[in-house]
Amino acid sequence: MYLRILKKDLKRKRAMNVILLVFIILASMFMSSGVSNIITVLTALDSYFEMADVPDYWVVSENKSSGKDIYGTLENASAIDEFRIEEYVRVSQSNITRVGKPLNDSNANQILALQSDRDMGMNYFLDDESILRSVPKGEIYATRFIEKSMGLKVGDKITVEIEGVSHEFTFAGSFRDAVCGTELIGIKRFIMNSEEFDEYMSDETMKNMYGGKFLYIHTADLDKTLSQIADVSDSFTFASGTDTLSQAYIFNMIIMGLILAVSLILIIISFAVLRFTIAFTLSEEFREIGVMKAIGIRNIKIRGLYLTKYFAISVVGAALGLMLSYPFGKMLISYSSESIIIDSSNNGFVNIACAVLTAAVILLFCLSCTGRVSKMSPIDAVRNGQTGERFRKKGVMSLGKSRLGATAFLAANDIVSSPKRYAVIAFTFFLCMSLLIMLSNVTASLKSGKLLKYFGNADCHAVVDIGDEAVKFMTVDGHEKVKKYLDDMEQTLAENDMPAECMTEYYIYTMIRYGEQESKTAILQGTGTTMDMYEYLEGTPPQNSDEIAMTTLLAKKLGAEIGDTVIVSYPTGETAEFIITALYQAMVNQGISVRVHTDCDINYIAASGSPGTLIKFTDDPNDKEVLSRIEKIEELYPKLSSAKTAGETVKDNTGVGDAIDAVKKMSAVLTVILAALITVLMARSFIAKEQAEIALMKAIGIRNTKIYGQYTLRFFIAAATAVLLAELLGMPITKLCFDPIFRTMGLEMGVEYMRNPVEIYAVFPVIVLTATAVSAFLTSLYTRKIKSSDTASIE
Known part of the structure; x- marks a missing residue:
């Protein structure tokens, strides 16, 4: 009898049952893929770092600012379990050409580093997720996001020329770099054959001026390690632990967070609609329930009938939803896997468990809703599901008082x-x-x-990369050279009907100390700017060369406040005292930075780079005119690596x-x-x-x-x-x-x-x-x- 009743019910209410089945499929699909993606997202970065063998501490050290025996210090540090060293040579955009023309890099303000395939310090993953072991002669690989920013394609011919040493390479593909794999780190790596790399490093001047090392330190006691290598840490250009490194993926994690939010919202929607649908469907079946009660079928039998019906529909829907959850989940995750290898292959059991849970929840909904069966009587079938009694108005609106149409x-x-x-x-x-x-x-x-x-820059209309000039300014008198360069550019722009203020920033990574606390920090110094061009949260902008502004995150880390005096140790070995006059916020160096006065005398030989030249047009042109002027600037300065609006930057x-x-x-x-x-x-x-x-x-x-x-x-x-x-x-x-x-x-x-x-x-x-x-x-x-x-x- 049950089967006959079910068969007739499914036929008679085909449309409603089909719609219900669709939502059960969606609920199962969203639930299975959503929970699987949530688990994947929450563990993705840790899993990726483990696969890549990311070190507990990672250091960038430039040869020009390091006269200390780093290798010997690391060798003698007992807290270090293992360390690895990769040599690199820093180059500019103009050193790399394709078919005789400079590469059009959409983000040319970052460091370009060439390194060999010898003694690689971690695992680099190719597009097929295999590990890069070696590079044949004549080929070259690049960090994954370079492929997009430079417009490279597999098979492209690239020429790398440094100080008279030139080789032509075939671009063999990109790799995922867990340490420098995001734009926020600002380092683009190329990996080539070790023999060809040695030819570039054979020039001692090149090696000492533009060479450097990536240090990978594995340790179980990071605090002890840092104390044992403290005497060489001031020569580190940049240093990061895994916690800090994780923050470099913050924008990638935003994508994952959005995927998580989408999954949760879809799950909530599907179950909210299902709950309503089941309750509504049962409430309208007063006739069937009343008739069954009239012929003597007990409540438990009637509830069992509906549970059987929804069990059949939910099993079919959950099974179909489970099958669809795999491609749907992969589609969602694909948006966030550009820089990170996301391993969701072990989540099959999670998908199955979620599909089963979906079916169980639907049956619980049904069980809850069928509780009304005991309150129904045979007379409900006659009274159209109503008792005939109502002790309140059906609605709050009155047709006679309303001005609305019918x-x-x-x-x-x-x-x-x-x-x-x-x-x-x-x-x-x-x-x-x-x-x-x-x-x-x-x-x-x-x-x-x-x-x-929020990237530590003043407001501007356009940003241009100055190419080789950025490296040429990293000298003892670099600050003065930068001033002259900016003055000349302002004059050239004014002569071409583009009145503007030209500015730039230079970053120097060094140590800062307050009392017993110290931290690695980035020093920001603007040239062509005034201190009131930046945004501050508290205090007043630095007015003198011995005053400094500090990020709130660094102030908390050091336990310092406005009015306190801090000591900065430059990579060159010099130290200087500064008074904190203001607090600000910026994402530079994961929120750990200070800003010195524009007149502060700093040796730029230890500078690590610049975001480019910032141009603020003084006649306030509209967006269309800004784009037109950027094209004109590219014509005036053909050696520029890139020129773009502030928004594009x-x-x-x-x-x-x-x-x-x-x-x-x-x-x-x-x-x-x-x-x-x-x-x-x-x-x-x-x-x-x-x-x-x-x-x-x-x-x-x-x-x-x-x-x-x-x-x-x-x-x-x-x-x-x-x-x-x-x-x-x-x-x-x-x-x-x-x-x-x-x-x-x-x-x-x-x-x-x-x-x-x-x-x-x-x-x-x-x-x-x-x-x-x-x-x-x-x-x-x-x-x-x-x-x-x-x-x-x-x-």
């Missing part, structure tokens, strides 16, 4: 009369819309020039703007699909339940078009309410989700988020409301099948 009134009254029913719709649309707005805000921010100040520095944009587009597509499915499901359910009311409206002469309008309008109102709420809460939600991420980079006050008004106030609302309205209207056409005579029918 269609608008009926739609609005339906919503206020059954707020729980439409709250599910509004809630799901609110989640989808909030996700889109959040993604839009983050994408706009990571592509905006306003974010440039931020986009290249973060390296994830395009990936977030891709996630945003994917989320927009999912939102349209979900909006359509949810609307169809709800509308079809309401039509089935309200058959008698629709028949009555037709009996009193209300036309089909009015009924279509009523059903479409009430879904539109619910969706519009959700969209409006999401618009109001979009920025607070963005801050809530992303401020903690930026705080890990030293931005304790968060960032100034940008908006894309066209997307937020036009594109996203239009696609959500259009998908809802079209789906509701098309579903409402089903009411044509209902006749006025159906008012007297309980079938």
